[in-house]
Amino acid sequence: MIRTDRLEKRYGARRVLRGIDLELPREGFLLVTGPNGSGKTTLLRVLAGLAAPTRGKVEVDVHRGQVGFLAHEPLVYRELTALENLDLFGRLYRVSERRERIGMLLERFGLWDARSERVADYSRGMSQRLALCRTLLHDPELLILDEPYASLDEKGGALLDHELDELAGAHTLVVSTHDPARVAPLATQRLVLV
Amino acid sequence: MSYLADVAALTRKDLRVELRAKDTLPAMLLFVLSTLVVFHFALPEGTGEDAAYGLLWVAIVFTALLGLARAWVPEQEHGVFDGLVLAPCDRSAIWVGKSVATLAFLLAAQVVALPAFALFFAPLDGVALVGVLLADIGICAVGSLLAAMAAAGRARELLLPLLLLPLSIPLIVGGVGAAISTEPGRYLVLLALYDGIFAVLSWASFEYVVTES
């Protein structure tokens, strides 16, 4: 599903990723760990298609409509409500039975009551939970999650644990985290960046 | 025609965001009206009407710049831009949506400013107004693309005027010409030509400007 060959990414003179080789089969679960500044976010952005490698190759066998990317930022509009945000992305991703799916996700992540409030009024934990909804909205084959536990509150963290449990094995996952112990049991592969 | 549906959803989003934030449109309106007042004092006694048209166009371009500088701000908060680029829709649809929304704001500001101008400075006939509309389209089309380019870097508020002003020269010629010339048709053709060429170029190159791969 994902193959990289001597992948390198450089920003100006700084080399952030050096010679990464990896191969992730379908329904695999790749866990990416490493200290701050080791390039975890950069690697995930390259895999998602947001950044192009400076050298080497990356092949992702899935169309970008089948990729769900969770970043540090929630990637939702401040001025819009949760419903409006998910409706927009639902349309852009051609999600079938959009309304039902949105309702289900909002409920699952405990945001149903706040669905008509603007994101600007959300707490950080709530925004990140909404970001998760956005990521899962179109039921993507490939999920790329960049430090998903980082800005989630306890409740959100528990929801995510449950979610990952269900997704592992049925979808392909790439997760970077500072807290590998939490996710390690589900992982089929591990990559440590230095 | 899912492309049009995408454009519609994106334009609606832009209009909705502005209606809630309420920062760009009031600023543009206030700016253009203040500029007209400044013109009253800047134009010496006995200056012909033609000079007034020239200043009108300066005001329009700078008002548009104000609007364009803020055009991509909602996408820069919370990193939303990445979210849009990742979506399977054609990236050029993002440009169309943004250009149409910016055009709407510019026209809204002009709906107030142009009658004020006609009342206090010089008359504007139908042809001049068509010229304004055509030039607005050109400014918003090119400006949305340039604003997206500038947004990726630092000093973006400085950069956007530098990028847009040389490109706006043909539009100003067309707009002023449509207002004062005895043969305005040629100027309208110039404006239409500009719009055609640069809208197509902007539409086609937007994808390249916002993606890396």
Next chain:
Amino acid sequence: MSSAFARIQGLPALAAFAAGMMGLALLLAFFIAPEDGDQGISQRIFYIHVPIALTAYFCFGLGAWKALLLLWRGEERHDLESYVAIHQGTIFGTLTLITGAIWARASWGVWWSWDSNQLVLFLTLFLFYCAYFMLRFSLPEGPRRARSSAVYALFGVALIPVSFLAIRLAEDFIHPTTFTRDGPQMTGTMFTAFCVSWAAVTLLAYVLYRVELVGKRLHTDLRELREALE
């Protein structure tokens, strides 16, 4: 790094040839070509000014072509080639404006004239490409910068015909021309001098382009070597 050597091969010889051509051109222009009855000595600047202007356009065109190649083929080297071409274009553009002002002063007693279409067109384009550098310096290095620069360079080329048309139309309401500048009627010798000069300046520009390109590539190679050693 053998590719670096390959790039430099032949360049010193080419540079020497270009220098020789320029010498010949200057000789023809200032000593051998007959003096024009109307304008006298100042007319000789024409042999330098017009080729420089044409070369500036040529450089911008080359920059736009490389930009198109970058967007079309995606090869990173075209970005640097486009940038260097446009850089040379602005250098020659500055020289165009300066030599043009000298000629105008010598011929008509004014340093600038808004009445000349070509001048205003050139100035618009020159400002446009100066902004190109502002764009490049404000974006961080990477594919985004390369692509944005390329798109902007292409816009410049599209601007040429549209601006030309606009300026022609603008003659109506920018004050009417008080004098026209006819191209000088050239005799055979004059024409030869002009052609030699044009070829010499174009060649000079090309050599400078190659030299700057080599310099910048060496710089990048050095930087990558340093990085690899870390």
